[in-house]
Amino acid sequence: MRKILLAIIGVLLIVASYLGAKQLIANKNKPKPVEAKVVKTVYTDTVFNSNIKIVIQANGSLVAKRRVELYAEVQGIFKPSNKLFKPGQKYSKGEALIRIDASEHYASVQSSKSNLYNAIAAIMPDLRLDFSEVFQKWQTYLNGFDLSKTTPKLPEMTSEKENYFITGRGIISSYYNVKNLEQRLSKYNIVAPFSGILTEALVTEGSLIRSGQKLGEFIDPSVYEMEVALSKSYATLLKVGEAVTLTNLDKTEAYTGKVSRVNGSIDATTQTITAYIEVKDTKLKEGMYLEANLNAKEEQDAIEIDRNLLLDNEQVFIIKDSLLDVINVKPIYFSDTKVVLKNIPNGTIILKKAVPGAYAGMHVKAVEVNTTTNDSVQ
Template sequence: MRKIILSILGVLFIIGAFIIAKNLIDNKNKPRPVAAKVIKTVFTDTVKNTTIPIVIPANGNLTAKQRVEIYSEVQGVFRNGSYLFKPGQTYRKGQTLIRVDASEYYASVQSSKSGLYNSIAAIMPDLRLDFPDIFSKWQSYLNSFDLNKTTPKLPEMSSDKENYFITGRGIITSYYNVKNLEQRLSKYTISAPFNGILTEALATEGSLIRSGQKLGEFINPSVYEMEVSISKTFANILKVGESVALTNLDKTESYTGKVSRVNGSIDATTQTITAFIEVTDDNLKEGMYLEANLNAKSIDNAIEINRNLLTDNQEIFVIKDSILDVIPAKPVHFSDTKVVLQDVPNGTVILKRQVPGAYSGMIVKPFVETKDN
């Protein structure tokens, strides 16, 4: 009986193993579900070759085109003037910026002028006797001589005898000594060379000024220049007089300048050339930082696209029958974000935006913009 039970259990175990094995085999051969193919939607653009202007970005700080560093050539005490010598003070052309006490030096100048006058007066009797034809000329000179005014120019010599006579009396030497002293006396007063504003003051009223001491800086706030450095590639293209668009850092204000000068040499270290942009505006201040866009040249039969659309192999993606393909392109100019290309046929459909993982042969769906009725 026991053997019969064991035999039955063995048969059942074999049948169960067979059924389990059959189920495993059936499940293994069951076809897997096919994943749905995803077609990416892309933004496209149609090529239309035009003339592309090449714009060179540059930046720099504004400096006054007319700037004067004020130095003293004489020594003395700084005397008060009509206006305080302080930064921000405006002056008109000819107004006194600085007046140095010249009372002592003025007395020596007056003494020399008096000596010249006496020397000429001493020869007048001899001129009346020996040179009666020129006596009236020198008499008129003496009559116009004023110690409180600038020494007038000596009369013109009409003959060699007159020249020898006047020179032999030391009058010519005395005259030029006086003119030299008067010239130095004028340095005790520094006047504004143009309408402008004082931007730096290094001396105060009542202080002792020494010869060679820097006293301040004076600028014309109506015209400014900005120095920019550009690639040597554009050395023969950039022209004086070209209009330049300028903006501030916040892009809130725009100005228009022009190229006033272009340096004739290239910096050997940076291989750049320096250009100067002149700009005029009441809202500008010295030291302001501006960005400039210089129009260098124009390229015919070209297009401009984003730099990330150009592959490392100098190719761009095109769309033919909803399939991506690549064609060679000829880049002629790179900017920070754009590239200018030539030799791309008109009517070619290209990508407008970069597609992650794009490859030649990839099936895509061009994006079609729908218009609301």
């Protein structure tokens, strides 16, 4: 019985092997399916060389063109006035910013002026007798001498003899001593050199002010300047008076300025040149961050494309007979998103948008994008 079962199993194995081999042979003879070739659709543009205006983009913060840092040259108590010495306070030209108590120094000035007056009065009898020809001008000077006003200039000496006489009596030294004290007295009142606004206040009314102490900052809010650093290659292209368009970072506001100054030296560390842009607008504030677009020059026979279309080896993709190819180009100027190129013949078809995984010889389907047409939405 066992032998019969083994024989049946053997026959079944032989039949199964035969059928399996026959199936393998049949599958081997079937043709392999051909994979469909994928053709990518690309956006293209036709090259038309023209004059491209190179616009240099730079940014910086605004600083008031006219600003004054206020320092004390004398010591005393800060006297209160009609306006509080606080940031944001406006002052007109010639209006007192800070008044320091000068009563002690004022007394010294009056004492010196009185001594000068007495010294001149003491020589008048001698002038009448020995210098009758100059007596009248000194008498007129003495009559016009007012202790409550600024000391007037001494009469002009008309002879060497008169000069020796006046100098010998100490009149000249007394006069200049008084003028020195009067000059120092003027430093107790700090006035606005122009109409503007206080941006920093470091002292308050009633506080003791010391000589050399910083008191605050005062600016003219009508005119601002922005300092920008540009590549040294544009040193010869920047022109004073050139119009500049400025925008805020959100691109919601635009302002018009001009190049007011260009530094005559190049920074040795960064190899950049500094230009200053002047701008006027009531909306501007000191410290605002703006972006400037400076018209540097105009490049002839060039085109402008996206930077991501330029390959690392200074080549760009072109399309010939539905195949991608590369062509050598000459980059002229790079901005954040654009590049200006030369040496591309007119009529050349180039990519308008970058294609991931693109390579020379790649089969593509071109769709032209006409960038010169302006479509209006009705």
